[in-house]
Amino acid sequence: MRRKDDLVIGLDVGTTKVCAIVAEKGDNGDVRIIGMGMSPSNGLRKGVVVNMESTIGSIGRAIEKAEEMSDVEINSVFAGIAGGHIDSFNSRACIPITRSSGEILESDIQKALSAARATYIPIDREVVHAIPQGFLVDGHEVGKDPRGMSGMRLEAKVHIITGAITSAQNIILCINRAGFAVEDIVLEPLASALAVLTEEEKESGVLLIDIGGGTTDYVVFTGGAIRHSNVLSLGGDHLTNDIAIVLKIPMSKAEEIKKEYASAGRENVGESDEIAVRCGVGQPNRIISRKELCDIAHSRMDEIFSLIMREIHKSGYERRISSGVVLTGGASLLPGSVRMAADIFDMPVRMGSPMGVSGLVEVLDNPIFATGVGLSKFGSHWRSSAMESRFKGRHLFSRVLERMSDWFGEKL
Ligand SMILES: Nc1ncnc2c1ncn2[C@@H]1O[C@H](COP(=O)(O)OP(=O)(O)OP(=O)(O)O)[C@@H](O)[C@H]1O
Ligand SMILES: [Mg+2]
Incomplete structure (x- = not known):
């Protein structure tokens, strides 16, 4: 019997189709696609929900088909977000290292990342991802992990992706009203990248x-x-x-x-x-x-x-x-x-x-499923990483606002 914890559902609410991908997490971290459900989508324009009822219906039908095919009960999903409202930019910030040894600790890294993220964001927008790109110590590029190095200044570089709060809320509301919880939201092209890039x-x-x-x-x-x-x-x-x-x-x-x-x-x-x-x-x-x-x-x-x-x-x-x-x-x-x-x-x-997953050939051979598969890969990693315990129980929005998406920084 499958354990619920081993199932991860990626839900791609696209402009032309809603597709739910059911993935099973193997013991060695591999991801296997065991089911898929798809329904035409008519409630979105340019990636943004314009008709809630129609979107809720499409989500419900796609998930129902995925449940039938994989013979599992779905309660929660990892959802994608896209649309013309998405904006992104690079931000950087520098902090002094004041201890006499000059050694850079995890706390310095977190402080520098938070400072880079604490840039002006208009009140009608929220941070969907703030992804670490790399660090500089005393002005020299040092890659992604400066822990243990020594220096006087640590500078963090972060890629920030923001979206209109209302657009993000509407996607989440539609999924909730269809009867499902949202474990996290992920920018769709990042999910696609996870599925198709080496x-x-x-x-x-x-x-x-x-x-x-x-x-x-x-x-x-x-x-x-x-x-x-x-x-x-x-x-x-x-x-x-x-x-x-x-x-x-x-x-x-x-x-x-x-x-x-x-x-x-x-x-x-x-x-x-x-x-x-x-x-x-x-x-x-x-x-x-x-x-x-x-x-x-x-x-x-x-x-x-x-x-x-x-x-x-x-x-x-x-x-x-x-x-x-x-x-x-x-x-x-x-x-x-x-x-x-x-x-x-x-x-x-x-x-x-x-690629990088096994299971249903019809899903693996088709670029229209890249986002859905990427969402389930993201979810699978989320479940097995420290992120889940860190954010569990918190409200989705505060979680999304706070998190630094460490994983994207490491893996993407
Ligand atoms: N064989 C094909 N040749 C040309 N276009 C195709 C083909 N198959 C699908 N399409 C087009 O691909 C588009 C749908 O792609 P996809 O399923 O990736 O979109 P979506 O995820 O629903 O939308 P979005 O990502 O914009 O929200 C449609 O415009 C469809 O006409
Ligand atoms: Mg799409």
Whole structure:
């Protein structure tokens, strides 16, 4: 009989689908996916809840299916958060080491991290993550663990991710009203990173882009730590919308032909390739040029990648991304995306599906499940780390506000 403590549920409340991933934690720390439930999502726009009732319904249905498939009862979940309201920046602070030996203790590290985190945050926003990036002792970079070193000044660098309080509250409220507790909330691209990136990529520098339905999230890692993150309010659904408007067909048909015939590349598309689209009972088929369809896909993907490229260039990390780009999320399945990204970023590009876990092949082979799998991996570590005992029993918000997300600092 499975112990409840061994089960971790990742709940990805996305713009197009809600998906619950049921994972089982093995004795040696490995994670095995034993069930999955998915339900279409209609209550979010650009990653933010706009219809509570519809979102609650989708959450309930996804979890019910996951329970049926894995034959377990679900009570609590690790949930993702995203949306255009997410903001992130790097902060640093310096503290003096006053003891005569100059030795740096754990308490100094905590003090320096707290000082770096104690930056101005507008009252309508809350800190979702404050992730340690590294330390400097007397102005010299010393990596992530300065304990035991000696010096006169310890400087901490932290990546801070904030979100609108109301958006975070609404996701949690929907999950609670569907009848489930939230153990923690995690920024979605961080969860995706956990599922699809290797330690080596994070060390040598990588840009992860998760192109979903309503949002495109991206994060940059170098030297094993997160350096830059952002959420764009643009995704695959905008492409569906473009197709519907330009080709004058219903959204549902646009989504269908996008998945079946669209491509971001136009190399293998003949001028005369045509698609017959049945738009309604009794109506004649509409004949659509496949080249026109691919031109629409090309422009939208070009816009998304170019916006990110500009941001990365501004951030100064462009030259430090030695491992290149990893694409994940449903919209990255559009044929030609990898090639197009490689041209725009002028870097190697690969697709990223969940890895480092075993179990259901349908989940492991598909980039749309990257966030859900990452959430369950996060939860699994949370359960086995000191974080759980430290924060257990506290109100979720105060916990999220206070925690320094040590684990992301160490592992991401
Ligand atoms: N084979 C495919 N080709 C092109 N697009 C696809 C394909 N499969 C899925 N998509 C698109 O991927 C998008 C959904 O991706 P995903 O499931 O990652 O989004 P989400 O997590 O629900 O949304 P978000 O992360 O924005 O909240 C939709 O726009 C869908 O049309
Ligand atoms: Mg998503």
